Amino acid sequence: MARTEKKALIFSCGFRFAGSDRFPSEKDMAEIETLGILDEIQSIVSDKLQVVSYKWLSRNFLVSSNTAKRLLQEFVEKYGDGLEVIYSLSGWIKNNPSTYHIRLVSKHKLSDAKQEFDGDCSVQVYSIQACLPKDPATLWNHEFVQAEYLFKQPPTLDNCLLDNRFCGVSSSFIKRIGGEAPLGTAHQTMAIPQLPAKKVQQSSPNAGIDFTRAVKTESHVKVDRDPGVKLAAGKEKVPLILPNKKGQSDKSSSGNGSALASMWASAEAQICARESVDYGSSEEDGEDFNVKRTSNGEGGRKRRVVFDYSDDEDEYRDAVSLSSPDPPKKSSLCNSSFEEKENEPKINEVKQEDVEKVSAMNKGKKNESPTLDKPQSPVLEIDASVKGKVTDAVPKRRKVFKTRTDERGREVTEVVWEGEEPDAKRDSNSAKTAENKTAKSESISAKTAENDLVKSESNSGKTAESNPVVKNATSRAPVAKKSPAVGNTAAANKGGRGGNKKAVNKDPKQGNILSFFKKS
Amino acid sequence: MLELRLVQGSLLKKVLEAVKDLVNDANFDCSATGFSLQAMDSSHVALVALLLRSEGFEHYRCDRNISMGMNLGNMAKMLKCAGNDDIITLKADDGSDVVTFMFESPTQDKIADFEMKLMDIDSEHLGIPEAEYHAIVRMPSSEFARICKDLSSIGDTVVISVTKEGVKFSTRGDIGTANIVCRQNTTVDKPEEATVIEMNEPVSLTFALRYFNSFTKATPLSNTVTLSLSSELPVVVEYKIAEMGYIRFYLAPKIEDDDEDAKP
Numbered sequence: 111m112a113r114t115e116k117k118a119l120i121f122s123c124g125f126r127f128a129g130s131d132r133f134p135s136e137k138d139m140a141e142i143e144t145l146g147i148l149d150e151i152q153s154i155v156s157d158k159l160q161v162v163s164y165k166w167l168s169r170n171f172l173v174s175s176n177t178a179k180r181l182l183q184e185f186v187e188k189y190g191d192g193l194e195v196i197y198s199l200s201g202w203i204k205n206n207p208s209t210y211h212i213r214l215v216s217k218h219k220l221s222d223a224k225q226e227f228d229g230d231c232s233v234q235v236y237s238i239q240a241c242l243p244k245d246p247a248t249l250w251n252h253e254f255v256q257a258e259y260l261f262k263q264p265p266t267l268d269n270c271l272l273d274n275r276f277c278g279v280s281s282s283f284i285k286r287i288g289g290e291a292p293l294g295t296a297h298q299t300m301a302i303p304q305l306p307a308k309k310v311q312q313s314s315p316n317a318g319i320d321f322t323r324a325v326k327t328e329s330h331v332k333v334d335r336d337p338g339v340k341l342a343a344g345k346e347k348v349p350l351i352l353p354n355k356k357g358q359s360d361k362s363s364s365g366n367g368s369a370l371a372s373m374w375a376s377a378e379a380q381i382c383a384r385e386s387v388d389y390g391s392s393e394e395d396g397e398d399f400n401v402k403r404t405s406n407g408e409g410g411r412k413r414r415v416v417f418d419y420s421d422d423e424d425e426y427r428d429a430v431s432l433s434s435p436d437p438p439k440k441s442s443l444c445n446s447s448f449e450e451k452e453n454e455p456k457i458n459e460v461k462q463e464d465v466e467k468v469s470a471m472n473k474g475k476k477n478e479s480p481t482l483d484k485p486q487s488p489v490l491e492i493d494a495s496v497k498g499k500v501t502d503a504v505p506k507r508r509k510v511f512k513t514r515t516d517e518r519g520r521e522v523t524e525v526v527w528e529g530e531e532p533d534a535k536r537d538s539n540s541a542k543t544a545e546n547k548t549a550k551s552e553s554i555s556a557k558t559a560e561n562d563l564v565k566s567e568s569n570s571g572k573t574a575e576s577n578p579v580v581k582n583a584t585s586r587a588p589v590a591k592k593s594p595a596v597g598n599t600a601a602a603n604k605g606g607r608g609g610n611k612k613a614v615n616k617d618p619k620q621g622n623i624l625s626f627f628k629k630s
Numbered sequence: 631m632l633e634l635r636l637v638q639g640s641l642l643k644k645v646l647e648a649v650k651d652l653v654n655d656a657n658f659d660c661s662a663t664g665f666s667l668q669a670m671d672s673s674h675v676a677l678v679a680l681l682l683r684s685e686g687f688e689h690y691r692c693d694r695n696i697s698m699g700m701n702l703g704n705m706a707k708m709l710k711c712a713g714n715d716d717i718i719t720l721k722a723d724d725g726s727d728v729v730t731f732m733f734e735s736p737t738q739d740k741i742a743d744f745e746m747k748l749m750d751i752d753s754e755h756l757g758i759p760e761a762e763y764h765a766i767v768r769m770p771s772s773e774f775a776r777i778c779k780d781l782s783s784i785g786d787t788v789v790i791s792v793t794k795e796g797v798k799f800s801t802r803g804d805i806g807t808a809n810i811v812c813r814q815n816t817t818v819d820k821p822e823e824a825t826v827i828e829m830n831e832p833v834s835l836t837f838a839l840r841y842f843n844s845f846t847k848a849t850p851l852s853n854t855v856t857l858s859l860s861s862e863l864p865v866v867v868e869y870k871i872a873e874m875g876y877i878r879f880y881l882a883p884k885i886e887d888d889d890e891d892a893k894p
Contacts, residue, residue, distance in 0.1 A: 620838060621882030623670055623677045626864050627756035 147171050151185050155193065155238055163237035166253045169260065174276045182235035194242045196249065199223055201231025214249075216242055632660055632696055632722040635689035636682075639718035639733065641851070641871065643709045648848035648869075648877060649678055650702040652841075655751050661695045664875060665720075668755060676841045677756065677864075677880040686874030688717075698722060698729055699751035708744045722748075758880070763858040763866070765792035765829040769812055770822060771855040771869060775846035777810050782839040784808045787884060791834040792859060797827060801839065822853035833859045836884040842867070845879040 151167070154160050168178035186195050197220055200212040204226055214236055215223040224231060237249055260271045270276055636642055649656070649667070656669035664683040670676065684690040712718055712733040719732040726748075733742040777799050781788050785801030785808070792798075796813040815825045845867045849855075852869040859865050864880040871877060 617838065617884065619836075619884045620673075620675055621864070621884060622674050623864060623880055623882045624674055624756070626882060627677070627758050627880075629754045629756055 159240045161239040196236045198236040201227040204228040631693045633691040634720040636718045637688045639716040640714040644850045646706040650706045651844045657697045660692045679878045681875035683875045699749040764831045764833045764860045767797045767857045769825040771849045774855045775849045778842040793832045
């Protein structure tokens, strides 16, 4: 951007006359600048790996777009070997003679693409770059940044977009006073007498005007536009129109087309433009333009805010579709955040209900030992509802709560697997399986638990020994016994856990898949 | 005699990568309908079910039902020797205790044979009933993987709550809490980017995150993942394998605390 700024400044002091009065002939310009510019292009393309399009070149070096194209052409001829070149082809397409196509093609597809055109087509260098970008948007990215920068400059500062000096389309009705002049728009072209597009198209690139205004003749362009800017261009004030717009309207390569098109206009600008195109007078257009401008500034749509000088209907369409999704998204975001808020309480309620349900189920046990961290399996309901003797979901074995009163008058609840003998057998057989390992650790942890119990309760040790799985639910000292088991070691946890499951989980609350699926 | 030829060999590689962290040894069951696996992790909290239908193979020959016990770590080692474009053929003879993996490069100029010993694995096959789930969430698999990864850096467990408007993943850890809400979103460029929630009634379940993180190893197999939740059932995390079948992970929920304070 620094470069652009510099150039713009230079321009404002040095070249002002040129823009306001008359173009220096392209030839002169080219001769003056060519050598230096070619070197610069070289370094930009190969060192910075930047895409250099004729538009960018034109604005950056303040040459007319045709000169820029010619420069690129020269550059390609001289150094084009290691480069990728994108050409813009324009002409009448064979398949559908009624449409005029402008197409961007890479150099190795050039000859094929030419075949698709009916008769001659104009071939110009659109851009050069070190490699073909994956994303076609890369092609216009630098142009966009540049254009955005130029548009953001205060209106008092002169720049080439503001006074439209490189545009081949001008209208003598537009008056510009310094930088603040009401800006002409693309629609000025309407005031210009019309020429058949084809003629223009066939004029050589260097002729100065083959500006792609020809696009207008495309089938879906409603207003008949004048490609023949040439006449007007010679006159004087060059209306603001960007010198060239090329190749955006190729419908067949819509990917390219839309991405490129979006550089030309923000959605609003395009819509306005479209409307005004329909209505017509150039004065109205001028007003439109100002309005657009402010709204662009406020809108903050950085990416797409570009003035639309284009009169290519096809572009409008593409770009509009690109931009329009934004507002709905925003609104949906808002909506949804509301929904979310409403949502929240519901979830909580549900949770509470669940909790209540669970605690209700647990009551049988829980009322005896409220803080006791009982093994809570997903089969809890069953456990609770038929406290005492309950069949587990697993058919072969049954998990049973046995509650009895020990000799010291405390209530002891044991969880026992009934019918465990076959299980035990199988476990011992399948020495490899993880189950067995867990069974081992279970018994170890059972012992740990046992020790704990022994401390507080002399009899529970026995229980623990006799049953691999013991749950102690005495109402007297549940916390004292339980907390070490839950909090201290994994082994202790396993002990607590083992109560419900054959397999051992570190987390006492983790459910077991075997509680849900039956062995087949 | 068993001979399965899978043109898209990378698929089998991905399957193994998805399963091997969860399960050490497993039986692969081959029948006329397809190639399947069902195994629990060692803690019996999660279960993985894999199905690759016979139609998905270029050539599928399975004369009689056969169950091949394999160490998945070893199998993964062997499959790592296959290129991503290779065609993988699995071969086993009746009564043989080895399985052969044959890798052919796409150009047929390189053919590799790997033979792996089979093992006897005593595994239980679980019957998984078809169930109606209260809520089914379909979302981009990468999104789900990201959520699990992010949440596991905060806490150990995740609460998945589904309501009409969205699915919420929340966790709590020493450093704080995290909540991620994914809203139903069907206006996307590509269908696989959509988040779709079908819900009959709201569900909220708690799971251990580390299992989810091993499930998400299956992310390369599919662009989308489906979570099926019911309050009394394990969650099903399903990755569809295009034109072949699926890999499903079942995870038993954790029991909701009714008193947080009891937990140290």
